[in-house]
Amino acid sequence: MTDTKTKIQEEIKIQGDLVRKLKSEKADKSKIDDEVSKLLALKAKLNENDADAGDAGQGGKFVLKTPKGSRDYGPLQMSLRNGVLDKIIKVFRRHGAETIDTPVFELKEVLTGKYGEDSKLIYDLKDQGGEALSLRYDLTVPFARYLAMNKITNIKRYQIAKVYRRDNPAMTRGRYREFFQCDFDIAGQYDPMLPEVECLRVVVEILNSLELGKFVVKVNHRALLDAIFDAAGVPANMFRAICSSVDKLDKSPWDDVKKEMVEEKGLSAETADLIGTYVRQSGGVELLERLAADEAISKTKTGPGGIESLKLFLHYAELTGVSSYVSVDMSLARGLDYYTGLIYEAVLVGAEVGSVAGGGRYDGLVGLFDPKGKQVPCVGVSIGVERIFSVVEARAANGPKVRTTHVQVYVASAQKNLQDERLKLCALLWDANINVEQSYKKSPKLLAQLQHCEEQGVPLVVILGEDEIKRGVVKVRDVSSRSEQEVARDSLVDHLKQRLAQMQTIDS
Amino acid sequence: MTDTKTKIQEEIKIQGDLVRKLKSEKADKSKIDDEVSKLLALKAKLNENDADAGDAGQGGKFVLKTPKGSRDYGPLQMSLRNGVLDKIIKVFRRHGAETIDTPVFELKEVLTGKYGEDSKLIYDLKDQGGEALSLRYDLTVPFARYLAMNKITNIKRYQIAKVYRRDNPAMTRGRYREFFQCDFDIAGQYDPMLPEVECLRVVVEILNSLELGKFVVKVNHRALLDAIFDAAGVPANMFRAICSSVDKLDKSPWDDVKKEMVEEKGLSAETADLIGTYVRQSGGVELLERLAADEAISKTKTGPGGIESLKLFLHYAELTGVSSYVSVDMSLARGLDYYTGLIYEAVLVGAEVGSVAGGGRYDGLVGLFDPKGKQVPCVGVSIGVERIFSVVEARAANGPKVRTTHVQVYVASAQKNLQDERLKLCALLWDANINVEQSYKKSPKLLAQLQHCEEQGVPLVVILGEDEIKRGVVKVRDVSSRSEQEVARDSLVDHLKQRLAQMQTIDS
Structure with a gap:
């Protein structure tokens, strides 16, 4: 590590000299910029090296990140x-x-x-x-x-x-x-x-x-996928590997996926093509009927059961009012090995963010942890x-x-040195469970206090002034309308609670 | 690692043989128990060794924890x-x-x-x-x-x-x-x-x-602590070390703390005693007045400022209605080095749980991360x-x-094969934002469903029966009173919402 560091430091010195030279020669700006960026890259490399070596504690600087x-x-x-x-x-x-x-x-x-x-x-x-x-x-x-x-x-x-x-x-x-x-x-x-x-x-x-926005929940069943692989002639021990190829169909075209199946996973082109005709289908009950009528699928061990399960699922989806969101999609495979039944994936229609929900049934996972292999x-x-x-x-x-805070009322002062009065008023309102803030400066400017409220979206301000204190009142200001009204201190809590309820402010 | 493992496995074999021998000899039960527990300890050791070596993946068993x-x-x-x-x-x-x-x-x-x-x-x-x-x-x-x-x-x-x-x-x-x-x-x-x-x-x-329950917030000020050490004759570079000794006073008697100061940290017994007389004091404003009048403290660089700060703090605490919770405690030191001003610690009175809140001012920490040392x-x-x-x-x-769930209504069925009807009803209530649950069994027993609600504290049950379905009604049961009433399906949502509002159930 130290060797690497020394080497980078030397390179930085040489590169630094070059930059200084170019600058003193008033060389072409783009030329200088090029060499400066090389210098910065070296310095970044040094920092990374320091980070890797963990030696910043010994006085080295490190990148704050x-x-x-x-x-x-x-x-x-x-x-x-x-x-x-x-x-x-x-x-x-x-x-x-x-x-x-x-x-x-x-x-x-x-x-x-x-x-x-x-x-x-x-x-x-x-x-x-x-x-x-x-x-x-x-x-x-x-x-x-x-x-x-x-x-x-x-x-x-x-x-x-x-x-x-x-x-x-x-x-x-x-x-x-x-x-x-x-x-x-x-x-x-x-x-x-x-x-x-x-x-x-x-x-x-x-x-x-x-x-x-609009979304679709794609569903498939591992039993049906296995049936397709079986019908296409994939050996059983290859099912999961081929599953993981199929899983790439949402991001890659069929030709690429086929290539992977044939060249990397050793399927024949015919088998791959057969899989392709199946997995590029999607739809609803009519698709399931078609598959049920498919002779090759119906002869498999898992196909008919998988189709029945999906039919029942669609029936229940209908009853619970969500069938319009569902599409049976034979290309849905899900990457993880542990799924054993129905699998899902929700995607936003016309958005580039990929899936926004996914999952499925996994009946074998808990058993892996149970000393007796008991399944849940x-x-x-x-x-x-x-x-x-x-x-x-x-x-x-x-x-x-x-808004990033839940402040409902700001306690402000119109003159200097009213800190004690402000604190007493804050305590009164905190005791009443109102969300209250004040300035931590002894004598803040009124304008600064009001500006803070506008920026932060605080709905109400209680303003203290010497005259008002003598008369036992305060001014209550509505920040958005900027209207003000005088309220007796004795009824302040009730007054504020009423107005906040009307405003439906974010509550604590 | 493998050596250790082999060794433990050998020990297990020997110990296992011993246990089997004792059992076959029908030896004294307590003797057998002793040897069995030794055997179990060895097996646990083997498991731990496996865990350390990370070789459970190679077929070894591991403790589920x-x-x-x-x-x-x-x-x-x-x-x-x-x-x-x-x-x-x-x-x-x-x-x-x-x-x-x-x-x-x-x-x-x-x-x-x-x-x-x-x-x-x-x-x-x-x-x-x-x-x-x-x-x-x-x-x-x-x-x-x-x-x-x-x-x-x-x-x-x-x-x-x-x-x-x-x-x-x-x-x-x-x-x-x-x-x-x-x-x-x-x-x-x-x-x-x-x-x-x-x-x-x-x-x-x-x-x-x-x-x-009752609690006290102890406060102190690092400036005042430093003044005490200064007045007692502790060299400045020892302040933090002695601070950490003082910090132990809440758990250890003074004699132990003194011993640490003298024997481990090299203070003279006189200096330690002097510190002891100061740090074993606590109180309010009167304590601060006494310290302000103390000639040795008042001559230190940081003492008078620390005392003024604490006085101002007590004044503000009074204004905000919380001074009755505060005790100035000279033995409060806080372990961490980075505190620079006021420090706090809240403890429950008469409880054995230690402090339930703590903190203080740390003005130097952010500066350690700023490239220019700028403080916040x-x-x-x-x-x-x-x-x-x-x-x-x-x-x-x-x-x-x-309660561990927020279920407001359980949808139950009184006869077999009403799963479809239950699902439709659940969907109706979910659409109305009511927290609803049903059994995942097609034909659950009514008694089992009602028992589940009692155990889980679900307030209301909607019960479906074939007769009620024909008549367009359902039974609504109050779980705690066990009273039931018939409600038309058309008005069910309103009816449930009203009753839930009256019951003030946990809302979603």
Whole structure:
């Protein structure tokens, strides 16, 4: 490390000399700019090297930043984020879900073998003596661990928490290494498709309440996908690998997917083409009827059952008023290995953000954690809140100002040295559970105080002046209309509460 | 690692043989039990070794647990936790605070050099190529990093999030390696003691709203502590070290603290005794007057200023109606190095849980992150929510049943095969924003459905029967009184909304 550092420092010196020389020669500006940017790149490299070596503590400077792929949420982003989450939680509660919380890290073994080749993206903690730990990669595996550990055989729960993946971040598109997941799952041995349709209904209610525009919930069934592979002549041990190729159809054209199947996964061109004719179909009941009549599919072990399940699902979707949102889509495959039944994915129509919800049934996961392999069937959906945040943030940037505090009344003074009086008045209003703020300056200017209120969207100001104090009154100002009226201190609390109720301000 | 494993496996084999031998000999039961428990200990050791080596993925069994010092929160704990946090957030909002969020990890350098000897408790992430990262140790340092990075010179913010310390957990007393912090801080260049008194007011409002019983907020000032050390003859470079000895006075008797000062830190017995006479005093304004009149203190550089500050603080506390909660306590020192002014700590009177809030002014921390060392003065308090959770959990164990869902209405069926009708009715009520649940079984027993409602505290049940369906009515049952009444389906939504409003059920 130190060698690398010395080397970079030398390069910086040489490059710095070059820049100084060019400048003293008054060389061509674009030439200088080129060399300056090379210099800055070297300095950035040095900083990175320092960061990697962890030697900034020894007096080195370091870049002031959050770790790669992570971000701070400022007050505005928090307002938007909490607004989204509040609406989502309302729907979860409407459907009777409880919530749980699990640690940010798990024993490494809990995650081992659950994510296939994505396991390389797991963040491990350093071995500092003790247990081998990793940061959670999703909320589903910790949920399964929680169920097995506590021998819980049925629960309907939601969990909203951050998860961690050492992926290449594409932060402008709402993809981070630290990001929120927001899951709703129903665990328990129940009758077919009843939990599934409630998950669908939850997704529909959430996407409608967030007013994100038109959306479609694509559904498919792993049993039907397997039947297609079977009918096309794919060997059973290749089903999941081919599934993962099919999964790419939402981003890649069929030709690319076919190429992968043939060249990388070794299918014959005929088999791939046969799969292609099946998986490029979507529709409703009529599609299912067509597939039921397909001789090759009907001869498979899993096809007829998968079709029946999807039919029942569509029937229940109809009864609960959400069938118009559903499209049976044979190309929907979902990447994760652990799904065993119905799978879903919701996408906004005509938007570029990708899926905004997804999930499915996973009946085998909990059993992996139970010492006796006891299964707890589960089905769930994950709401793509990060993508939703980025849609909402983009929208807010062009909309009216979003408030970041809940202040209802600002206590201002019109003259100097009224700090004591202001404090007494604040205490009176805090005691009455009114959200109140004042300046932390002893003698703030009235104009500055009023401006603060206009900028922050505080609805009412109580203004103290010496004359008013003598007469036992205060002025109450409406910030948006700028009208003022005198109110007796004795009736101030009632007066404010009435006006705030009329204004329907954000409550605490 | 493999050597250790082989060794333990051999020991297990020997011990296993011994147990089998004793059993076959029908030896004394207590003797067998002893040897069996030794065997189990060895097996646990093997499991731990597997966990350390991370080789459970290779087929080894592992203990199903959360990492040392961490825990899951089940639905009941979440209800209690969210109840506590909601009350706290209400107070933060009443005082106009915004909220922010920062990543769970920071560049290692951000934390380096901020926590003195406690730095050894920081969790580091494994070097997987890229930046050196650590889990946050508190919320204050990330907050300071956030301010410096975004060049924010004033903000009033709260943040509630988990932090991580590789401490020896004492989980029964509410001490964990992963635990919540709940911070309220005011950053900005303001007039003396105005932000400080608002922090005090926030603590008092929170502790009162949580109804935890009687409490005292101890306060002191680092300038006055330094003056005492100065007056007693402690060299300036020893102030912080002696401060940390004084900090132990809440847990250890004076003799132990004195011993540490003399034997470990090298003070003379006379100097230590002199410190002892000062720091064992507490009181109000009268104590400050006495100290102001103390010749040795008044001659120090920082003493008179510290006393004036505390007097102003008490004056403002009086004006805001919270002075009765305050005690000036010369033994209050606070462990952290970064405090520079007023410090606080709230304790429950007669309870064994330790402090439930603490904080102080730290004017130098943000400057450590600014490239030009630009300072942003800050003062804040941290609410000891983990201790509060453990108090509330203990209380709930002896109180009435706590609800973990928000279900208002359960849709039940009196006969078999009414699943379709139940689903239609659920959809009707979900559309009306009523929190509704039904069974996921096609033909559940009526008694089982009603029992579920009683156990879960669901207030109302809508019961469907074939006869009622024909007549266009349903039965509505009040779960607690068990009274039932017939309601026309057309007016069901209005009827339920009215009854729920009267019942003031937990809303979504």
